[in-house]
Amino acid sequence: MTDDEFSASADDPGAADETHDADAGEQLDGDGAAQDATEPQDADTTAASSGEDADDGAASPDGEDADAEASSAEPSVALDEFHDALEDAGRPVVTASEVGRSLDHSQAEAVDALDGLVEADDVRRVDVETDPVVWYPAEWGELADRERVVPFPKRREIVVDKPTQFTRAQLSQFAHLADVSGNEAYRYEIRKEDIWQAPYDSFDRLLKTVRQVLPERLDGLEEWIEDQWDRARQFRLFTHEDGYTVLEARSAELMGNVARQKLDESQLRAPISDTESWVAEGSEAAIKRRLYEAGYPVQDQRDLDEGDPLDISLRMNLRGYQSDWVTRFVDAGSGVLVGPPGSGKTVAAMGVMEAVGGETLILVPTRELASQWRDTLLAHTDLDPDQIGEYHGGEKTVRPVTIATYQTAGMDRHRQLFDQRRWGLIVYDEVHHVPADVHRRSADLQASARLGLSATPIREDDREKEIYTLIGPPIGTDWDALFEAGYVQEPEVEIRYVPWDEETYQDEYATAERHEKRQLAAANPQKIEEVREILADHPGSKALIFADYIDQGDALAEALTLPFISGEMPHARRERLFSQFRRDERDALIVSRVGDEGIDLPDADLAILASGLGGSRRQGSQRAGRTMRPSGKARVFALATRGTTEEEFARRQLQHLQSKGVRVREVDSELDDGV
Numbered sequence: 025m026t027d028d029e030f031s032a033s034a035d036d037p038g039a040a041d042e043t044h045d046a047d048a049g050e051q052l053d054g055d056g057a058a059q060d061a062t063e064p065q066d067a068d069t070t071a072a073s074s075g076e077d078a079d080d081g082a083a084s085p086d087g088e089d090a091d092a093e094a095s096s097a098e099p100s101v102a103l104d105e106f107h108d109a110l111e112d113a114g115r116p117v118v119t120a121s122e123v124g125r126s127l128d129h130s131q132a133e134a135v136d137a138l139d140g141l142v143e144a145d146d147v148r149r150v151d152v153e154t155d156p157v158v159w160y161p162a163e164w165g166e167l168a169d170r171e172r173v174v175p176f177p178k179r180r181e182i183v184v185d186k187p188t189q190f191t192r193a194q195l196s197q198f199a200h201l202a203d204v205s206g207n208e209a210y211r212y213e214i215r216k217e218d219i220w221q222a223p224y225d226s227f228d229r230l231l232k233t234v235r236q237v238l239p240e241r242l243d244g245l246e247e248w249i250e251d252q253w254d255r256a257r258q259f260r261l262f263t264h265e266d267g268y269t270v271l272e273a274r275s276a277e278l279m280g281n282v283a284r285q286k287l288d289e290s291q292l293r294a295p296i297s298d299t300e301s302w303v304a305e306g307s308e309a310a311i312k313r314r315l316y317e318a319g320y321p322v323q324d325q326r327d328l329d330e331g332d333p334l335d336i337s338l339r340m341n342l343r344g345y346q347s348d349w350v351t352r353f354v355d356a357g358s359g360v361l362v363g364p365p366g367s368g369k370t371v372a373a374m375g376v377m378e379a380v381g382g383e384t385l386i387l388v389p390t391r392e393l394a395s396q397w398r399d400t401l402l403a404h405t406d407l408d409p410d411q412i413g414e415y416h417g418g419e420k421t422v423r424p425v426t427i428a429t430y431q432t433a434g435m436d437r438h439r440q441l442f443d444q445r446r447w448g449l450i451v452y453d454e455v456h457h458v459p460a461d462v463h464r465r466s467a468d469l470q471a472s473a474r475l476g477l478s479a480t481p482i483r484e485d486d487r488e489k490e491i492y493t494l495i496g497p498p499i500g501t502d503w504d505a506l507f508e509a510g511y512v513q514e515p516e517v518e519i520r521y522v523p524w525d526e527e528t529y530q531d532e533y534a535t536a537e538r539h540e541k542r543q544l545a546a547a548n549p550q551k552i553e554e555v556r557e558i559l560a561d562h563p564g565s566k567a568l569i570f571a572d573y574i575d576q577g578d579a580l581a582e583a584l585t586l587p588f589i590s591g592e593m594p595h596a597r598r599e600r601l602f603s604q605f606r607r608d609e610r611d612a613l614i615v616s617r618v619g620d621e622g623i624d625l626p627d628a629d630l631a632i633l634a635s636g637l638g639g640s641r642r643q644g645s646q647r648a649g650r651t652m653r654p655s656g657k658a659r660v661f662a663l664a665t666r667g668t669t670e671e672e673f674a675r676r677q678l679q680h681l682q683s684k685g686v687r688v689r690e691v692d693s694e695l696d697d698g699v
């Protein structure tokens with residue numbers, strides 16, 4: 025897919041800014057974005073649009089002739105004039121209104137002229153979805169192999185062409201990937217929440233990363249970032265020496281006009297001073313959530329209950345960045361550890377257990393992961409087996425270290441799990457999966473240190489607020505060390521578009537209901553041949569084939585004579601197949617959703633997502649993550665049936681993966697016989 029296939033919405037950036045400014049008005053105060061030199065000034069935009077008005081209706085004699093002439097003749101802007109416009113803008117990519125301003129054309133004329141240059145194949149355009157199209161010289165698009173960072177400060181967005189994995193990791197510290205067009209232009213947005221949860225212990229360190237990424241100093245943007253950084257430090261909770269919790273505000277106004285307006289007497293017992301209030305016991309989580317919603321995240325600096333002592337020592341040397349994680353966590357008291365799959369979060373969590381030294385409750389999404397944790401704890405710490413309990417459908421033993429599934433922990437009849445022992449530490453593994461009831465129930469355990477583990481940044485809509493208020497912001501990751509240490513391999517991810525097997529399927533798809541469409545597209549039989557082709561192209565690889573629909577999994581299993589591991593398979597047989605896979609007695613398995621959550625298949629270096637693309641975006645990253653073990657170049661193939669909703673799902677889902685530093689390619693199946 026070339027850039028030009030994108031339907032460009034060549035709306036004028038100025039216009040976009042105007043709408044944006046309207047939004048900005050509703051944004052938090054202090055959000056006014058300084059007028060930015062690199063953005064078309066409103067005045068120009070107005071001029072450009074009035075230019076358009078003049079062309080559209082008024083009988084301005086030269087307007088119509090000029091348009092007619094412009095559209096039929098050679099591009100009315102020569103390539104070197106376009107280069108002049110780039111020089112004026114001081115950037116390798118420009119919007120149509122910038123070209124118009126530089127060459128004294130209206131924005132509409134500039135778009136016509138640029139389209140002419142695109143037809144002459146001298147200029148490329150890239151559409152970053154809701155944003156205006158940006159244009160750049162074709163020879164640059166082909167030749168430049170180094171990344172280009174193009175900030176749009178007024179919109180607080182950054183377009184990066186061909187970003188390196190490290191740049192993407194840096195950007196994920198203070199921005200989030202909004203979309204990707206083609207394989208090249210990544211568009212990042214910087215929201216207030218991104219700054220609130222930027223994992224830095226000082227503003228200067230955050231600013232250092234921002235300045236490392238951006239090609240120039242942008243004062244307006246930096247001021248806005250500093251405003252948001254400060255905003256997340258206006259309130260804090262701390263423990264008074266007499267043992268009760270105090271809410272402190274940076275100023276009397278904030279306490280009076282915000283906290284005492286937003287919170288009621290069941291939360292704030294009584295004022296202590298103009299800037300301090302006595303907090304009602306057990307209302308800390310509610311206060312944090314309420315003030316977060318009001319745009320004021322609260323720093324939780326309360327003393328934590330160590331819980332009953334747990335004597336545990338880790339029999340592994342932590343890597344530098346893991347020790348850094350442990351130190352930062354102990355300083356912060358709680359927080360989320362975000363690191364790529366296979367980067368050593370679980371081992372770091374055992375390091376935290378040793379540092380905290382308190383009885384520990386570990387919450388995980390599946391029973392498999394529970395037994396994984398038990399094996400890992402027994403292998404790498406000095407815990408005795410009878411010090412470790414598991415609490416889920418299979419067994420219910422509570423010990424100084426207890427591993428429970430979210431599902432069981434969320435059940436009313438098992439609520440005693442949380443207060444049966446004085447936990448010093450609660451670990452939420454795959455933290456983005458914390459269900460609301462576990463969240464609510466364990467939110468009252470605010471006195472224990474809380475550690476979230478996640479392989480992907482927490483960006484999903486309201487998950488952010490829940491996890492921020494339950495556990496806290498992400499802990500800083502020393503990305504330099506992580507990448508230098510080479511513990512993160514960048515897998516190649518390829519979306520392979522597969523044609524329909526036969527026209528009959530295509531017709532069936534066309535007339536099917538919506539949910540049936542997804543299943544038909546996912547289970548397109550042509551994919552079986554595609555999987556066979558990919559396996560044949562990678563002899564000797566350890567392969568995981570993910571199939572979400574049982575009958576597709578069965579069809580693949582039959583066609584490829586491979587076992588299909590689904591929820592219906594007994595645990596014992598599942599474990600046996602997994603360990604045969606680990607011992608290299610098997611080099612390929614077909615798995616359904618069970619293979620998603622953290623099942624540690626250390627050396628799978630080939631993943632084929634045969635279906636299930638319609639699932640959550642995060643699922644895609646988990647699946648690809650299964651092959652992101654530090655074991656050479658991992659390959660991931662996502663199969664999507666051409667011309668169906670799967671195409672869209674595939675692209676959106678893998679964008680999520682890109683935000684973790686993975687490059688995605690899009691190709692058509694070689695088997696494509698153009699049904």
Ligand SMILES: Nc1ncnc2c1ncn2[C@@H]1O[C@H](COP(=O)(O)OP(=O)(O)OP(=O)(O)O)[C@@H](O)[C@H]1O
Nearest residue numbers: 340341342343364365366367368369370371479622
């Ligand atoms: N400090 C270390 N020394 C030796 N091996 C390590 C260390 N840290 C991690 N590993 C190994 O690297 C692999 C991945 O570690 P771990 O399971 O902690 O990663 P993870 O980030 O939790 O992975 P996932 O996100 O998939 O759960 C494991 O085999 C683990 O034993």
